[in-house]
Amino acid sequence: MAFGKRAWIDLALHTAFCLADIQIVKAGSGPLWPTVSQKSAAGLAGLEGCDFQSDLPSAPCDVGYRRQLACCLGFLDIRTFALRIPCTAGGKIPGETNLTHCPYRQSFVRCGPHHRAELCVLDDDDIRRLHSIWEKYKDDLTWPVHDEKPKFSPEDFDTFYGIAQQVVDAMVEEYKVPMILDQATISNTNHIGHQPHCDNVRFDSVWWKGQRIRGDDELAAARGGAYVLWRSEKTSHRSYSCSVALSDPNGYEGGEIQFFDTWGARDPVATYKCAKGCGIAFCGCQRNIHAVTGVKNGFRLVLLVWTRPPGVPVPDSQAHVCYFRPGTGRGCWLHSLDVHRGLARRAGRQEAWLPQEADDGCLCDDCAEERAKVSWSDCLGASAETSAAKATPSTSAGTSPRTPETPDSSGTEASSVDSGTDLSRHCPYQQPHRWCHPHGRRELPEVLNEDDMRILYQIWQKHQDDLTRPWYRKKPTYSEQEFEDFSRIAQKVVDAMAVQFGQPLVLDQASVNSTNQKGHPPHADNVQFDSVWWQGQQLKQRDEVEAVRGGAPVLWKASKTAYRNYSASIALTGPEDYGGGSLEFFDTWGAPTPAASMRSKAGSGVAFCGCQHSIHAVTGVRWGFRLVLVVWTRHPNAHIPEDQMHVCYFRPGSGLSIWLTAADLRSYPKRRRKEALCGQEESGDQKSPETAAKPTEEAEVAGSSKYSGGWSCAN
Structure with missing residues (x-):
């Protein structure tokens, strides 16, 4: 296809101004708005006198079309561009982002709709049974009594899980979205309570017109309308939460659930003190910032339930975690691993059931890259098929890649070879440079x-x-x-x-x-962990730990x-x-x-x-x-x-x-030498009274630049 001069210019302008998700990658500066490279811009402007500062077109562009435009234009410096397509894998919903104030995207969420809902779900018998379980297994994790988490008996698991599932079913009915139980806790709130927070996202920073606000000014800035950036929490696999009262609200003072419309708000927009057996359900993102006031006197017991979308796996590092805060008090926890093991026992299986990760067709670069990797089970299957015809590296001890027949004997001061792992047999990249030798x-x-x-x-x-x-x-x-x-x-x-x-x-x-x-x-x-490899192929993230324990080598990268x-x-x-x-x-x-x-x-x-x-x-x-x-x-x-x-x-x-x-x-030794030198000069050449009394120009400038209020922005 042949393009005329005007068509090339139009195409360049369309690409430069219409790729809303393209951002320049510049180390240390953060994302910037996309522009045509200086050489190309100057050349094109010289041809036709084009104005590259014109308003951005409002017409949206298809993602695939944007990719084709960016890749086919030879006169654009494509290496400086990075397409940023929001990830939607596992039910992720991209957060609403305001690029006018902040160059970074909001954290994704897995919730929506976002309203709060009052639910009455438990009867007196349910509450009595939960009280009994709490009395048997309670512990305070700020000062634990038990060396490890107590294990539920089969009967207590069935009771705890069954009642928690009743709450989940009511939440599904209310929000009309599928969800499954992730964790449940019976908590005896103490005098500390819980500070304002979100369950599944965490406060990051405050921004205004492209600049980050200093920490001391964040609260005032947010109250004045500045933009708040949120980042993912360790519990970002979750979607909704629910707090159900297990005690009479007249039996304690305080212990109210408060909701705030913005981060840093002085006063709550809603306060709840639910009746026994009733509770409040809400999503876990920044639209439901909430707190619990401390219990001044009396006894408050609540059932807390957290859910996640079906098919979203729990990270290995979070499956056994019991979530609590200093205000949780004495509690007992039914965490994700308890649920997996309990359901496996009820189904007569040897191993715990884990949700299968389905490929939902997300187009972001991370998911596309992950799709190209190989699973550990495929690697083991391929090794088993070829072992009869040709000997292959075994994953058993003694002949695994961790114990090669020819150990590293370089003995160099700055080695880049990982002694103990024959990485070259499996990975096309080398281990990073390192300065330590000997090791250990x-x-x-x-x-x-x-x-x-x-x-x-x-x-x-x-x-x-x-x-x-x-x-x-x-x-x-x-x-x-x-x-x-x-x-x-x-x-x-x-x-x-x-x-x-x-x-x-x-x-x-x-x-x-x-x-x-x-x-x-x-x-x-x-050094930092990079990836896991086997026979020239990079393994999927979900299989990395299992593969390494089975003998696959790890590729590391240099840290700062x-x-x-x-x-x-x-x-x-x-x-x-x-x-x-x-x-x-x-x-x-x-x-x-x-x-x-x-x-x-x-x-x-x-x-x-x-x-x-x-x-x-x-x-x-x-x-x-x-x-x-x-x-x-x-x-x-x-x-x-x-x-x-x-x-x-x-x-x-x-x-x-x-x-x-x-x-x-x-700097300290230099400063000491400088002070010593200045002292010698002053002792040999004292200033006249007129000179000493007259302020220097530098001092006057420093005195006139005193900060006089307003938001101070970090560089």
């Missing part, structure tokens, strides 16, 4: 004394902050003595690590953390801290001071149980490499106080990216912490 972990006994621990505690107590909700606008500044003490103590740990690993090490960053109840999930410090080599965790409190908080090490990604679990005494700890040979986790602290010094090192020849110099590394489980960053280690 080394114990560091009594590396710090009591004075060191006391000094670190004092510095932590003075400058602590939680980066999940920062108190300070910027990282606090240490005094000269505090910097000297912090860096000196951290260097003691680095010196001990250098001896253990037999090589010179440089301190990169140190942190003092008070681990909270969240802990840290299994991870490696300097790939320039580091080793880490160390030194206890600053004794194991008798807290419950939980164990440092666990796993042999492989996806391993069901740790190979080692450590709770070091105060002043001692463990050092380990930062690659996939030291996958580790920290269990949440159930009670007490756990304080640790975490140290990261690098090789003397490793280069630190400039954008990582000021970064304070933390996880949600880090809790209140302080940091000694690479930028601190570079």
Whole structure:
């Protein structure tokens, strides 16, 4: 097909302005509005004098048509474009997004319609039986009595599940959409109550005209009409919730369910205190922000039910989780795994039933990519078919890809080969570069004394902050003595690590953390999990854990801290001071149980490499106080990216912490030398009174730029 000059220009303009879902990908800047590349725009404008700032056309474009346009235009820089089609797999419903204020899409939801509904579903006999189950299995997860979750007897499971299913059936009748039971809880609400929240999405940030509002101004901005961005919660597989009263509302004070129309609203738009056997059902997205006031006196017991659409699987990490908040009080839980096992028992099956994932034809790039992957069962079937004619790698121990006949013997300082996994037989990509060698972990006994621990505690107590909700606008500044003490103590740990690993090490960053109840999930410090492969094919996400446990190799990718080599965790409190908080090490990604679990005494700890040979986790602290010094090192020849110099590394489980960053280690000595030099100059050349009294131009500018209100936007 031949195109004239005018047709090419029209097609270019149509592509540039009509691809509403195309966004430029630029590292560090976030998505921007699509434009024609500078070279192409200049050339086309020069031909016809076209105005590339004209208004956007309002006519919608078909997704497939947009793809064809973007791919066939040779004069457009297609590499800078990324098509973003919302994912609709598993019943996902794209959230309503306002690109005028925020460049990111709202989180998807699985609910709709979104109204609240009062339901009266349980009779006195149902309530009596639920009371009996609660009395038998109750526990408070803020201070657990049981070492593990009590198992329901078959009779109690049938009762609990049957009554919860009655509530689900009433919700289906009300909302006219299919749903199944995901989890149910019988909760004795305490004096704390529940703060305003959504069940299946989480607050992310506040935006206004393309700029993000600073944390201190988010509440005022949201109340003033700014745009709130929400992100997916761990329970994003769910759709609806219901709270059913199991006690007389006149028997307690407080305990009211409140609903708010917007995030940050001062007053609720609706308040409920339902009669016994009745409750309120609602969707789990941001349209039903809700809270529960604390119970001031009396006894409040409720049945909480959460649902999900049929066919939507529960993530493996969430199937056994008992959801609670500090205000939940004593409760008993029927979680997803209980339901699966109970239904399997009733049906006479050996294994729990799991919903089948159906391909619902979603056109987003993620689903298209997942569709091209292979399942683990297909891999096993193909291996079984070809094993008779030709020997194939077995998934049994001894000959699996994890124990190759020719082990890695490179011994290089910065190895990129995963010793223990013959990845090249299965994956076309190489493992990332790493600086750690040798691998493994080394114990560091009594590396710090009591004075060191006391000094670190004092510095932590003075400058602590939680980066999940920062108190300070910027990282606090240490005094000269505090910097000297912090860096000196951290260097003691680095010196001990250098001896253990037999090589010179440089301190990169140190942190003092008070681990909270969240802990840290299994991870490696300097590499990130990428994918699982078998015989040249990438495995589907749902099969990754099973495949790795069966012998399939894991491909890793470099993290932002790939320039580091080793880490160390030194206890600053004794194991008798807290419950939980164990440092666990796993042999492989996806391993069901740790190979080692450590709770070091105060002043001692463990050092380990930062690659996939030291996958580790920290269990949440159930009670007490756990304080640790975490140290990261690098090789003397490793280069630190400039954008990582000021970064304070933390996880949600880090809790209140302080940091000694690479930028601190570079700037504090420079500042000390500069102050010393200035002191020498001042002693040799004192300013005249006239000069000292006259403010400098720089000082005047600084004084005139004082912040005078309004929303401050983060860069």
